[in-house]
Amino acid sequence: MASREQFEELARQLSAIGAVKRELGRILPANCPPGSAAVLTLLDRNGEMRMGRLAELLAVDMSVTSRHVAHVVGHGWVERCPDPDDRRSRILRLTPAGSELLEDLASRYMDSLTHHLQDWSDDDVGHLVTLLARLRDAFGDCRPARCTTTRTPA
Amino acid sequence: MASREQFEELARQLSAIGAVKRELGRILPANCPPGSAAVLTLLDRNGEMRMGRLAELLAVDMSVTSRHVAHVVGHGWVERCPDPDDRRSRILRLTPAGSELLEDLASRYMDSLTHHLQDWSDDDVGHLVTLLARLRDAFGDCRPARCTTTRTPA
DNA sequence: TATTGTTATACTCTATAACTATA
DNA sequence: TATAGTTATAGAGTATAACAATA
Numbered sequence: 349m350a351s352r353e354q355f356e357e358l359a360r361q362l363s364a365i366g367a368v369k370r371e372l373g374r375i376l377p378a379n380c381p382p383g384s385a386a387v388l389t390l391l392d393r394n395g396e397m398r399m400g401r402l403a404e405l406l407a408v409d410m411s412v413t414s415r416h417v418a419h420v421v422g423h424g425w426v427e428r429c430p431d432p433d434d435r436r437s438r439i440l441r442l443t444p445a446g447s448e449l450l451e452d453l454a455s456r457y458m459d460s461l462t463h464h465l466q467d468w469s470d471d472d473v474g475h476l477v478t479l480l481a482r483l484r485d486a487f488g489d490c491r492p493a494r495c496t497t498t499r500t501p502a
Numbered sequence: 503m504a505s506r507e508q509f510e511e512l513a514r515q516l517s518a519i520g521a522v523k524r525e526l527g528r529i530l531p532a533n534c535p536p537g538s539a540a541v542l543t544l545l546d547r548n549g550e551m552r553m554g555r556l557a558e559l560l561a562v563d564m565s566v567t568s569r570h571v572a573h574v575v576g577h578g579w580v581e582r583c584p585d586p587d588d589r590r591s592r593i594l595r596l597t598p599a600g601s602e603l604l605e606d607l608a609s610r611y612m613d614s615l616t617h618h619l620q621d622w623s624d625d626d627v628g629h630l631v632t633l634l635a636r637l638r639d640a641f642g643d644c645r646p647a648r649c650t651t652t653r654t655p656a
Numbered sequence: 657t658a659t660t661g662t663t664a665t666a667c668t669c670t671a672t673a674a675c676t677a678t679a
Numbered sequence: 680t681a682t683a684g685t686t687a688t689a690g691a692g693t694a695t696a697a698c699a700a701t702a
Contacts, residue, residue: 527668535667535668535669536668536669537668537669562669562670562671563670563671563672565670565671565672565673566669566670566671569669569670570669588678588679589677589678589679590676590677590678590679591678646670646671646672648672
């Protein structure tokens with residue numbers, strides 16, 4: 349188990365890493381904010397899925413997911429298909445235009461990261477990726493608890 | 503130099519780590535949003551400083567810094583002292599109340615991180631902290647360029 | 657009655673631009 | 680004329696709550 353000082357330092361570094369996230373966000377196309385990029389990436393990685401599942405992967409409330417999805421659907425990057433098994437639900441699927449945009453995003457990330465991480469070895473990046481994945485995993489489904497309380501029946 | 507796939511994966515993990523940051527943000531006291539916590543932490547770590555320097559450390563525009571500082575000053579956690587060397591400038595200094603709050607924040611981070619990172623070794627955390635610091639460093643001062651253009655003289 | 661998803665509203669964070677006061 | 684900092688305004692992200700449609 350790590351020390352208190354280490355945990356404080358970790359909290360600090362996580363706060364500071366926001367600058368890197370913002371910088372990577374700035375290289376995106378003007379009509380594709382980071383939230384949209386996240387949706388497209390997850391659909392590409394995990395295949396078609398329903399809103400609820402996407403909200404889980406994004407680790408945000410479904411209302412937030414709904415807004416992000418509305419944006420990418422509006423741009424033709426994702427389509428919302430009816431779910432034959434449950435008519436309340438909708439299946440989200442990447443369109444060819446969405447895949448094309450993802451290619452563009454990958455190039456942009458590549459450009460920025462090769463520029464900033466010139467002296468990083470393959471192992472350095474691999475190690476960081478592994479630790480970040482492990483950290484994310486350690487927090488599991490950490491979305492705020494939805495208020496499931498049915499209005500007091502009487 | 504790392505591969506394109508690794509860089510894509512890094513971009514993904516950085517996006518996903520937002521969930522961890524949000525979760526850590528949720529454990530803060532209601533009157534202390536993450537932006538305020540960041541200001542207090544930096545003043546604690548680096549000692550008193552001017553607005554411009556703080557903006558640099560936060561890696562955000564000075565207008566953003568100004569808002570955050572107004573909040574912590576409003577709560578009595580930081581004081582803005584006149585700078586004897588330059589009357590345009592103000593020196594920011596942590597107050598005793600600010601130091602006290604930082605103690606509370608450290609406990610909260612400690613609680614949450616010990617809970618989530620139970621099976622992490624000292625080395626695991628140390629390694630992650632080191633790599634995050636190096637990543638942040640690789641991006642240097644990545645704030646958006648201020649528009650310094652003097653209105654076209656003619 | 658519970659669940660899936662949407663919409664309305666509010667709050668935080670960030671950026672741009674215009675402004676004040678010094679230098 | 681340039682710099683330090685503030686304020687006004689706008690856009691993106693997220694959370695809560697109320698709602699509609701379906702299970």
